[in-house]
Amino acid sequence: MTVRVAVAGASGYAGGELLRLLASHPGAEVGALTAHSSAGRRLGSVQPQLAEFAERLLLDTSADSLRGHDVVFLALPHGQSGSLAAELDPGTLVVDCGADFRLRDPAAWERFYGSPHAGTWPYGLPELPGARAELKETSRIAVPGCYPTAATLALFPAHAAALVEPEAVIVAASGTSGAGRSPAPHLLGSEVMGSMSPYGVGGGHRHTPELVQNLSLAAGEHVTVSFTPTLAPMPRGILATCSARLRPGVACREDEVREVFEAAYADEPFVRLLPPGQWPSTAAVLGSNSAQVQIAVDPDARRLICVSAVDNLTKGTAGGAVQSMNIALGLPERLGLPTNGVAP
Known part of the structure; x- marks a missing residue:
């Protein structure tokens, strides 16, 4: 099973880490890469460590750029995922690495983030009791904070x-x-x-x-x-x-x-x-x-x-996002995810 994946916010730290992991994921084909201020540049000019994708052009972050993919990762600043996600097909698996859909209490969101609450999605921390069952039944995932x-x-x-x-x-x-x-x-x-x-x-x-x-x-x-x-x-x-x-x-x-x-x-x-x-x-x-x-x-x-x-960038963000994607798609949970650290 191969799925076509887009990454919004590919010029940031979380987006770069997602691409590092997806490059080694045998079930993922990386499609559109988008950014905001870096749109129009080659990815290699802002993420030089990602040699495999260095010549890819960063597109503007929009629903049009992200449509036509099986999976869309949103690695955007807090408060920017809600409106964009609303424009994407309900059948697309959308994995938000920001905070927009993590909280269940709208009052808590508004108090700490100062904007209207976008809603609540299944929470992408599979180790929590009951989390895997929710992730298997959803097309929307909120990745936890680090x-x-x-x-x-x-x-x-x-x-x-x-x-x-x-x-x-x-x-x-x-x-x-x-x-x-x-x-x-x-x-x-x-x-x-x-x-x-x-x-x-x-x-x-x-x-x-x-x-x-x-x-x-x-x-x-x-x-x-x-x-x-x-x-x-x-x-x-x-x-x-x-x-x-x-x-x-x-x-x-x-x-x-x-x-x-x-x-x-x-x-x-x-x-x-x-x-x-x-x-x-x-x-x-x-x-x-x-x-x-x-x-x-x-x-x-x-x-x-x-x-x-x-x-914080792997298990705390991008790795947790890929782990949750694997579960939602029925793929082996460990697919494409390293368990060994890098030392010294």
Whole structure:
């Protein structure tokens, strides 16, 4: 089975990562590549690492450019996918890497994004309970945010098993590519090198309502989330350190907690619960669709600590998008997706 695929936003980081993965996908034939400000240029002038597509001309991002494909990936800035998706054929599989269709609560969208809510699509994090069944029955997919991918994979088994109270504290460090490719003074090399800094402090980051949504669905009750993102001096990767208080009556035995996580991830091809004593690192998952997870119990604080690492551009965006596409099309889930990282 071969499907014809278009990528809107091919000049950006997420679009470039999609093309890197699709180039090795035996079931995908890459068709139209579109951009906004880079339209009319060769792809190789903005994505020189993509030698296979270097001579392709970037078209203007429009419904006309994207029609006639089996799959359309939207790697566009937040707020730009809704109107474009509405113009595409209902039978086309549309996979949105932006935030437009992730949230179920219109009020939460309007509060954090400041525009009308475009709607809600099935959520492209296959590891969540029930997600694969939804993905198999849809032609529209909302890919999770990179921080929610890392933190949800770290925490949701504990909430689903009612091991912890309905709260979570999440501190996560991301590489600079998580901010996208648009130039900004605080992302200059001279500003980032040798420095870490927080942002979106005090519940202000746009991924907060998505984290609340994911963990609340897993727990079956509302979960409060305190989320603090930080910018790390590296191009890509996320390390999420998450914790939640153990419920009264839950023993502070790490081996019992580990059994819950082992069961949750036993059949997951892209999530690895590391052996005791080994901790996740962003270097180990670089360029892969893999997530590393580790847990520990702090008996004095009665808190469960869960740490995860993902590549924000692969498992955190483009890899998750291709994984969800595979499921929706009935293809093998691992097709075209690397599980091994790149080192050193």
